[in-house]
Amino acid sequence: MEMWEPMLSKLMEGDLNLSGVWISEPKLDGERIIAMREGDNITLWTRRHVESSYKFPEIIMDLEKNVKGNNWILDGELTVPGGFRKLLRRNTEDKLKISLLSRKIPATLNLFDILRFQGEDLTGKPLVQRKKVLLDAANQGEHIRIIPFKIVTTESVKEDFEKALKEGYEGLILKDASSKYEAGKRSGNWLKLKRSETIDVNVIGATKSTGSIAFGALILEKDGQYFGKVGTGFSDNRRGEILNLLEKNKAAIDVDLPDDVDVLLTTRPLPAEIKANEIVKGKPRAPVWVRFRWA
Structure with missing residues (x-):
């Protein structure tokens, strides 16, 4: 089955000056998912090409029931009540737990784009046209x-941004209404407005400590590449809590780390935010920990 890379948004920098027609969508606290159907087979794929359909049977059933046709590709954000931290609890291989969790922590697939419908490639069409197809195809x-x-x-x-924050969203995504779908590209046609001037990263592990603290620094990844380490911004007690979380999410990684990174453990990507004075040679200078994205 062919793999699709989702189109990504850029963090809005400087003064906002929109020309042309733009639309806004609330920024959700979940996991990006590409949903695909070929005949009777419906699959869910993460940004890292991990097939996770079996973990979300309630989503598969609803897609089969509520999306027309048998050949389509949809883009959306997977969420559960309580945000990304609760969504992590759905990461299990146990069939009994999957069944129980689908009822205890039910998921929702929040659709915002359609890349193919009944075999027709829609990525070259303007966003407003894709939105119309999506509304016609999905209930x-x-x-x-x-x-x-x-x-x-x-x-x-x-005003829309402040309203979104009050309603519990993370911010806004602004999209050029005439833009094509640029698969795998972080495009200026999609802009991200967040609650603060932070940098989105993924925590993918931690380094060993040279003293009595739980770990030395958190290992960071961004856009599939090593993005440095952050070792400041949390107390010793908070370090212990973070390490417990990391241990529950241990996993192998496919990111190349420099030889001087003294790895304590690696994890599945855990969305987080840091602050940094600037980006130098693709890495943050003097990064400071802010939060996991669900906090």
Whole structure:
């Protein structure tokens, strides 16, 4: 089965000045998913090409029931009540636990784009046209939701952003209504407005400590590449809590680490935020820990 790389958004920098027609969508606290159907086979794929359909039977059932056709590719964000931290609890291989968790922590696939419908490639069409196809092809269901969107102007974005934060969202995603779908690209046609000037990263492990503290630093990844380490911004007690979380999410990684990184353990990617004075040669200078993205 062919793999699809999702289109990514850029963090909005400088003064916002929108020209043309733009739409806004709320920024959700979940995991990006590409959903695909070929005939009777429906699959869910993460950004790292991990097939996770069997972990979310409620999503598969709703897609089969609420999306027309038998050949399509959808883009969306997978969420559960309580945010990404609760979503991590759905990461199990145990069939009995999967069945129980699908009822105890039910997931929702929040759809916002469609890349193919009935075999037709839609990535070259403007976003507004893809949105229309999506609305025609998919119905809302118990575990399927179409992410709301609206036309915005430079003047209305601030009010929409503040409203989104009050409603519990992480911010806004702004998209050029005429833009094509640029698979695998972090494009300026999609802009991300967040609650603070932070950098999105993934924690993929921790380094050994030279003293009595739980670990030395957190190992970071961004866009599939090693992104340095962060060792400041948390107390010793907080380090212990973080290490417990990391141990529960141990996993092998496919990111090349420098030889001087003294690895304590590696984990599945855990979304987080850091602050840094600047980016130098692709790495943050003087990074400071902010939070895991669900915190």
